[in-house]
Amino acid sequence: MVSEFSITRTVEFAETDMAGIMHFSNYFRWMESCETAFIRSLGLPLTAFAAPGAVGWPRVNAKCDFRAPLRFGDTVEVRVYVKEIRTRAISFVYQFRKLTKGKLEPDVLARGELTIVCVTTDAKGKMVATPIPADYRAKLRMAPKSAWQDED
Amino acid sequence: MVSEFSITRTVEFAETDMAGIMHFSNYFRWMESCETAFIRSLGLPLTAFAAPGAVGWPRVNAKCDFRAPLRFGDTVEVRVYVKEIRTRAISFVYQFRKLTKGKLEPDVLARGELTIVCVTTDAKGKMVATPIPADYRAKLRMAPKSAWQDED
Amino acid sequence: MVSEFSITRTVEFAETDMAGIMHFSNYFRWMESCETAFIRSLGLPLTAFAAPGAVGWPRVNAKCDFRAPLRFGDTVEVRVYVKEIRTRAISFVYQFRKLTKGKLEPDVLARGELTIVCVTTDAKGKMVATPIPADYRAKLRMAPKSAWQDED
Amino acid sequence: MVSEFSITRTVEFAETDMAGIMHFSNYFRWMESCETAFIRSLGLPLTAFAAPGAVGWPRVNAKCDFRAPLRFGDTVEVRVYVKEIRTRAISFVYQFRKLTKGKLEPDVLARGELTIVCVTTDAKGKMVATPIPADYRAKLRMAPKSAWQDED
Numbered sequence: 001m002v003s004e005f006s007i008t009r010t011v012e013f014a015e016t017d018m019a020g021i022m023h024f025s026n027y028f029r030w031m032e033s034c035e036t037a038f039i040r041s042l043g044l045p046l047t048a049f050a051a052p053g054a055v056g057w058p059r060v061n062a063k064c065d066f067r068a069p070l071r072f073g074d075t076v077e078v079r080v081y082v083k084e085i086r087t088r089a090i091s092f093v094y095q096f097r098k099l100t101k102g103k104l105e106p107d108v109l110a111r112g113e114l115t116i117v118c119v120t121t122d123a124k125g126k127m128v129a130t131p132i133p134a135d136y137r138a139k140l141r142m143a144p145k146s147a148w149q150d151e152d
Numbered sequence: 153m154v155s156e157f158s159i160t161r162t163v164e165f166a167e168t169d170m171a172g173i174m175h176f177s178n179y180f181r182w183m184e185s186c187e188t189a190f191i192r193s194l195g196l197p198l199t200a201f202a203a204p205g206a207v208g209w210p211r212v213n214a215k216c217d218f219r220a221p222l223r224f225g226d227t228v229e230v231r232v233y234v235k236e237i238r239t240r241a242i243s244f245v246y247q248f249r250k251l252t253k254g255k256l257e258p259d260v261l262a263r264g265e266l267t268i269v270c271v272t273t274d275a276k277g278k279m280v281a282t283p284i285p286a287d288y289r290a291k292l293r294m295a296p297k298s299a300w301q302d303e304d
Numbered sequence: 305m306v307s308e309f310s311i312t313r314t315v316e317f318a319e320t321d322m323a324g325i326m327h328f329s330n331y332f333r334w335m336e337s338c339e340t341a342f343i344r345s346l347g348l349p350l351t352a353f354a355a356p357g358a359v360g361w362p363r364v365n366a367k368c369d370f371r372a373p374l375r376f377g378d379t380v381e382v383r384v385y386v387k388e389i390r391t392r393a394i395s396f397v398y399q400f401r402k403l404t405k406g407k408l409e410p411d412v413l414a415r416g417e418l419t420i421v422c423v424t425t426d427a428k429g430k431m432v433a434t435p436i437p438a439d440y441r442a443k444l445r446m447a448p449k450s451a452w453q454d455e456d
Numbered sequence: 457m458v459s460e461f462s463i464t465r466t467v468e469f470a471e472t473d474m475a476g477i478m479h480f481s482n483y484f485r486w487m488e489s490c491e492t493a494f495i496r497s498l499g500l501p502l503t504a505f506a507a508p509g510a511v512g513w514p515r516v517n518a519k520c521d522f523r524a525p526l527r528f529g530d531t532v533e534v535r536v537y538v539k540e541i542r543t544r545a546i547s548f549v550y551q552f553r554k555l556t557k558g559k560l561e562p563d564v565l566a567r568g569e570l571t572i573v574c575v576t577t578d579a580k581g582k583m584v585a586t587p588i589p590a591d592y593r594a595k596l597r598m599a600p601k602s603a604w605q606d607e608d
Binding site: 165172 | 475479
């Protein structure tokens, strides 16, 4: 059972805006990418409930604090922690830290959260919340609060 | 002095994802677009602190609750309310509602918030928070809580 | 039968990059948005072949010449011309011109083309090219070469 | 002197659209990312002409043929070839091929080209084409036509 995971990404030109920094909407895409890589690393299925009976994971809440900007070419660790597992929903906490010459800097430059809900699609194509499948429960574990909490 | 504003947008094909709904990161782009149109409607300058002495408005916090999905072709009102004006920061609340045959539906399908900070750039190119300019203060007014608060 | 159409758009902050201009990938999104609005204006169905028997229109070729940059806040006319209608494919030409105080400037700042193919999905979910439906043929007409051709 | 380079990428959820495939605009972003990684691998400076005297590389032409779709989770090699070096411009050819269990598949699923121009910014902030710097010329070499040409 695993409670955290990380990916490393570099800020791309298309992710910057005219202020010369990474556009804030891209942090949310990076969080989702980290979550995807995490779920994939556990051998869990990743679908978008296209197949009958398949589950999907729409986001019901997303938030992020931006403490210092990221710039073109910055290499960044995005680390995800399982904050909470409920019957039908999971919350993840994300921390963004710069990697300078391969060394992780101590400052958390951004801190986000995503809450996702497990859904299936009913006969009319409407999303309906459903209990988290057993294989997800068997592999994911909540991280201790001390792991992801910070003072700010 | 104005405390709210709205734009109307239609969900584009490129904004959908394989789940058939608008990708959640795009709600944040729509909020920013609504803010831009609001500021522009007031005749206030919109810059990205490229010019010496100009101010910029990076986001320090962004969040959104997603209550029901938006789909390709949906026409949506994005309404912004000035939630709070502080010395160096402004918070906006956003509500997303569908327009069906030109009529606004009552349900708020998504509800977001952005907090932006007024900054200038110091000699080294670092962002430094600075008091909100007088022209912004003269034109923006906080909306009453009753305008933007809801029960959910 | 109609052979051209246009939309007006304003360059958004999220569409700029650190060079201070609209990122080139967004021109392709704008072309698609213009095409969508065009098809919708004709009352033709717009689907993504999710429904059985429905057709979709993946792009098989996309290109664009960028002659002068677009900047944050620029208001732009995107005009689409039907260049060619074949059995299973349609080619569109797009011209981007700035609107200054509501007046269209003569210079074409960017010129693009998209070729789309009409497809259905076979039993395995694979896309298969199929003849363009009669309702599309009945409403779309090729524009004369003189309408969209320029010297550059 | 180097004439080709490649990166490996996985299609992310946010890069798909409601047709269940990677949105075509993202191929252009991937090409640019591959170019960036290529230039960086050569130790050449990558700027956006913010600094006085610095050069930037806006695109003047972009095109892509899409032969078969990419789907969520597909791992893809993007390979760039230096097609042509002129006085002020460089053209790159890009090939997209799937990696299945680490093995490169023979089919080119998409084939693109970008032509970029070397510019500086004049006193008014306008871009002006300028000869390619010597350090770029010293490190980049044109690839033989046989390397990037295909029959289609």
